Amino acid sequence: MASQYDNYNTGHQVYGSGGQYYNDSSAGFITPGPQRRKKQTSNWIKIGIPVLVLLIAGGVVGAILATRKKGTSSSASVASGGKTEAGRFATATNSEYMIPIYPSTTNTAAFSAPTFVSNAAVAWPSDSFAPSTPSVLTVRPDRPRLIAPAYKWAALPNLISKDPYLAGWNTTIFLNASQYYDLPPVVYFMDGDSGILDNAREVKMRIKAMSYAYRMTNDTKWADRVWAELQNAAGNGSIPFGPDVDKWNSPHFLDTAEFSAAFGIAYDWLYDTWSPDQKSKIISTMIKYGLEPGIQAYTNASVFTGWWKSTGTDGNWNCVCNSGLTMASLAILGDDTSGHASQLLGLTVDNAKLNCAQAVSDDGTWAETANYWYFGTTGHAEMASSLLSATGSDYGLMKVNPNFYKTGDFHMYIAGATSLFNYGDHGPNKFSTTANALIFYANYYNQPQYGLFQRDQYDSAEPWSMFWYDPTIAGAFWNGKPLDHFFDNSVDQWASMRSSWTDNSALYVAIKAGQNLHHQTHNDLDVGDFVLDALGTRWAGELGSADYRSPNYFSSDVQAADRWKYYRKMTEGQNTILINKANQNVNAAPTVKHDTSNTTQGSSTVLKVDQDSTAYFTTDMTSAYFDATSVKRGIRLLNGRKQVLLQDEITAAQSVMWRMHTNATVSIDGTTATLALDGQTMKVTMLNPPNGATFSQSAAKRFDTDVAPPVPDQDNPGVTVLIISLPAGTYNLQVLFNPQWPGDVSYVTPPSVALDQWSLRSHDGSA
Numbered sequence: 219m220a221s222q223y224d225n226y227n228t229g230h231q232v233y234g235s236g237g238q239y240y241n242d243s244s245a246g247f248i249t250p251g252p253q254r255r256k257k258q259t260s261n262w263i264k265i266g267i268p269v270l271v272l273l274i275a276g277g278v279v280g281a282i283l284a285t286r287k288k289g290t291s292s293s294a295s296v297a298s299g300g301k302t303e304a305g306r307f308a309t310a311t312n313s314e315y316m317i318p319i320y321p322s323t324t325n326t327a328a329f330s331a332p333t334f335v336s337n338a339a340v341a342w343p344s345d346s347f348a349p350s351t352p353s354v355l356t357v358r359p360d361r362p363r364l365i366a367p368a369y370k371w372a373a374l375p376n377l378i379s380k381d382p383y384l385a386g387w388n389t390t391i392f393l394n395a396s397q398y399y400d401l402p403p404v405v406y407f408m409d410g411d412s413g414i415l416d417n418a419r420e421v422k423m424r425i426k427a428m429s430y431a432y433r434m435t436n437d438t439k440w441a442d443r444v445w446a447e448l449q450n451a452a453g454n455g456s457i458p459f460g461p462d463v464d465k466w467n468s469p470h471f472l473d474t475a476e477f478s479a480a481f482g483i484a485y486d487w488l489y490d491t492w493s494p495d496q497k498s499k500i501i502s503t504m505i506k507y508g509l510e511p512g513i514q515a516y517t518n519a520s521v522f523t524g525w526w527k528s529t530g531t532d533g534n535w536n537c538v539c540n541s542g543l544t545m546a547s548l549a550i551l552g553d554d555t556s557g558h559a560s561q562l563l564g565l566t567v568d569n570a571k572l573n574c575a576q577a578v579s580d581d582g583t584w585a586e587t588a589n590y591w592y593f594g595t596t597g598h599a600e601m602a603s604s605l606l607s608a609t610g611s612d613y614g615l616m617k618v619n620p621n622f623y624k625t626g627d628f629h630m631y632i633a634g635a636t637s638l639f640n641y642g643d644h645g646p647n648k649f650s651t652t653a654n655a656l657i658f659y660a661n662y663y664n665q666p667q668y669g670l671f672q673r674d675q676y677d678s679a680e681p682w683s684m685f686w687y688d689p690t691i692a693g694a695f696w697n698g699k700p701l702d703h704f705f706d707n708s709v710d711q712w713a714s715m716r717s718s719w720t721d722n723s724a725l726y727v728a729i730k731a732g733q734n735l736h737h738q739t740h741n742d743l744d745v746g747d748f749v750l751d752a753l754g755t756r757w758a759g760e761l762g763s764a765d766y767r768s769p770n771y772f773s774s775d776v777q778a779a780d781r782w783k784y785y786r787k788m789t790e791g792q793n794t795i796l797i798n799k800a801n802q803n804v805n806a807a808p809t810v811k812h813d814t815s816n817t818t819q820g821s822s823t824v825l826k827v828d829q830d831s832t833a834y835f836t837t838d839m840t841s842a843y844f845d846a847t848s849v850k851r852g853i854r855l856l857n858g859r860k861q862v863l864l865q866d867e868i869t870a871a872q873s874v875m876w877r878m879h880t881n882a883t884v885s886i887d888g889t890t891a892t893l894a895l896d897g898q899t900m901k902v903t904m905l906n907p908p909n910g911a912t913f914s915q916s917a918a919k920r921f922d923t924d925v926a927p928p929v930p931d932q933d934n935p936g937v938t939v940l941i942i943s944l945p946a947g948t949y950n951l952q953v954l955f956n957p958q959w960p961g962d963v964s965y966v967t968p969p970s971v972a973l974d975q976w977s978l979r980s981h982d983g984s985a
């Protein structure tokens with residue numbers, strides 16, 4: 219039988235490109251893949267859509283969300299003045315995509331501009347531990363040290379009683395903790411190259427929630443249940459947990475780091491309840507399976523488990539690994555007699571500043587993918603927050619990269635009207651990973667809109683939020699937020715354009731150019747790729763990760779790499795132009811041009827943009843192609859952001875194919891395609907079609923003539939490719955997307971304008 223380590227024999231080769239691993243064929247996995255998610259009723263809807271009332275009290279208008287009780291739709295509590303009664307804004311989450319639903323109201327006073335107000339009644343007390351010369355080896359005198367110091371626990375019940383977000387999260391965390399309480403401890407599952415990362419993150423998620431429940435109740439049943447989880451993950455439970463020599467799987471060091479963090483949280487948050495014997499057992503397990511492998515990773519040149527610490531490894535691995543080791547070390551510093559904790563603290567902080575903190579480019583983009591942003595920022599925020607609470611400083615981790623703060627905008631703009639612009643790999647299951655770093659960044663970087671955006675998201679209810687959230691935050695994230703944003707770093711180059719921030723059926727278009735290298739081998743060959751949302755569903759979408767266990771999936775991103783033989787990673791698996799049925803050039807270096815009417819949303823959740831409100835993005839992506847002398851693509855919003863024009867100007871010496879992947883049912887009539895999805899309709903029409911151009915469709919699978927990948931592709935059930943296929947030649951392809959909006963909407967047919975002549979006003983006339 220092949221050993222789990224067989225694939226590690228090539229050392230850095232396997233991991234040098236920084237993959238995290240998941241297996242989307244295993245039972246029980248929640249995959250972001252292309253399977254159509256079954257419509258599920260959101261939990262908020264199940265428990266009764268709360269009544270949202272708007273009322274004026276004490277001079278402040280608040281949108282108050284009713285207390286949510288099973289089977290009732292109770293009336294709202296009444297605001298009595300002051301910011302804390304501003305209420306929860308979202309009334310529910312969308313059942314298909316789990317995104318917040320905001321009430322339709324033009325009430326402007328309810329949704330003021332994002333800010334932090336001065337209101338002592340809901341402010342956190344200040345920390346009495348404020349060393350004048352902080353040191354990573356000098357920790358606060360009291361417990362907990364990590365993220366949630368004692369003074370915050372003491373203040374929390376009062377803040378919960380005054381802030382509807384804290385109150386809602388507290389309730390959910392208790393519900394979650396109760397679910398975990400009733401489950402058996404996490405069962406060890408070595409998932410090939412994906413390691414035991416799911417196990418580690420699930421243990422961490424449970425420990426956070428149950429430790430929170432313990433500290434909020436002093437009920438020892440929670441501490442006992444946490445202890446059972448620790449015993450299990452130490453291999454001392456009733457069922458085996460991995461090989462004695464390396465239970466936390468150090469060759470896949472993410473696993474080691476996440477277990478270390480989990481044990482550190484348990485040790486620290488429940489410090490006062492552990493007996494001396496329990497403490498020494500937790501410490502010995504952390505040393506053996508976490509900190510000792512951490513020291514080896516850092517100091518022993520003959521092990522490869524520390525590849526992630528190398529300069530230039532500026533992806534999620536560096537953040538997660540350094541954060542886990544740092545949290546664990548801070549938790550046991552002083553009680554650890556081995557010296558490992560202090561040694562590691564001398565290494566991790568500087569390393570994370572050089573690598574983790576550099577994973578955000580100067581425009582705010584996380585260079586891996588939209589989903590890997592979650593892992594990277596969770597690690598970064600946990601590490602910085604733990605250092606701050608335990609020692610009084612983050613040692614520059616937050617600001618060493620002066621553009622790090624912009625990564626909140628990366629996340630907000632890459633979040634579409636239905637879901638992320640989820641190009642490239644989607645990453646493993648998230649469990650303890652969330653977007654709640656935004657709540658931490660909101661305060662630290664004084665960007666309140668980040669926290670206001672995240673607090674209504676379904677993943678906001680978890681223990682970190684309870685301590686990162688500052689209840690003096692006020693206003694609506696959308697108030698003053700531009701609808702469009704362009705990310706211009708040459709590695710990324712992408713655009714985000716929408717018709718509203720608060721309407722689930724809004725139009726959303728995102729498109730990327732950028733380079734095909736420098737994404738920690740998590741990208742696709744996808745210059746020109748786009749997604750399109752409208753009418754509450756996604757019309758042009760992504761296929762996501764291929765199987766992370768496929769041979770050589772992460773090992774190389776050179777032109778001939780095996781990675782580029784998997785359909786989901788190949789150019790033909792993207793929503794872009796394909797020339798000669800061949801992959802794009804990995805050395806692509808496109809140029810871009812773009813403009814926007816700068817339309818911003820105001821306080822109202824009901825946004826009707828002006829007729830001339832628009833945005834466009836064009837790219838010269840010739841360098842991405844072989845066998846073509848010119849390939850340019852542009853996309854723009856038309857008719858007050860109700861229609862979209864996608865235009866391609868191509869001169870190619872080989873065959874040309876326009877491709878778009880959709881979950882819709884497609885009916886074709888020559889140069890018009892009608893897409894039906896989720897009870898909605900999208901008309902797609904070619905304008906000025908070149909001779910012989912018609913739409914066709916196919917399944918989302920490789921051409922028979924393609925080079926076979928090392929193992930067969932995954933299927934893409936339910937996905938259809940809409941295609942325009944043409945021989946070599948010079949073409950101007952203009953494809954107009956008309957979502958069939960309800961009501962009496964008049965559609966425009968825009969004039970034909972060369973991409974180089976596009977401007978904000980170039981399409982105002984009609985054909």
Ligand SMILES: *[C@@H]1O[C@H](CO)[C@@H](O)[C@H](O)[C@H]1NC(C)=O
Pocket residue numbers: 374375376378379388389392
């Ligand atoms: C937190 O939620 C639990 C469970 O619903 C509840 O018993 C407790 O009173 C809440 N805490 C506060 C401070 O409201």
Ligand SMILES: *[C@@H]1O[C@H](CO)[C@@H](O)[C@H](O)[C@H]1NC(C)=O
Pocket residue numbers: 261390393394397
């Ligand atoms: C936490 O509880 C909420 C409310 O019951 C539920 O919707 C959510 O799925 C739970 N989260 C986890 C991670 O179990």
Ligand SMILES: *[C@@H]1O[C@H](CO)[C@@H](O)[C@H](O)[C@H]1NC(C)=O
Pocket residue numbers: 433434435436
């Ligand atoms: C739990 O015990 C601690 C320490 O004795 C005390 O400060 C805290 O108020 C108690 N909390 C509850 C909810 O009883």
Ligand SMILES: *[C@@H]1O[C@H](CO)[C@@H](O)[C@H](O)[C@H]1NC(C)=O
Pocket residue numbers: 448449452453454498499500502503
């Ligand atoms: C588990 O058992 C081993 C071997 O007896 C012991 O060294 C370790 O401290 C124990 N750890 C925990 C968390 O129980």
Ligand SMILES: *[C@@H]1O[C@H](CO)[C@@H](O)[C@H](O)[C@H]1NC(C)=O
Pocket residue numbers: 514518519520521
């Ligand atoms: C370094 O790693 C090698 C290979 O695992 C091991 O044999 C050696 O003992 C380690 N050296 C130290 C100083 O720990």
Ligand SMILES: *[C@@H]1O[C@H](CO)[C@@H](O)[C@H](O)[C@H]1NC(C)=O
Pocket residue numbers: 250251252253254255756757758759760761879880881937
């Ligand atoms: C199909 O729907 C799933 C689930 O919403 C989504 O993850 C996927 O990206 C969609 N695929 C396409 C091609 O739109």
Ligand SMILES: *[C@@H]1O[C@H](CO)[C@@H](O)[C@H](O)[C@H]1NC(C)=O
Pocket residue numbers: 814815816978
């Ligand atoms: C949009 O804002 C940018 C940056 O402030 C400015 O350069 C540009 O002229 C504005 N465009 C319009 C149409 O207002």
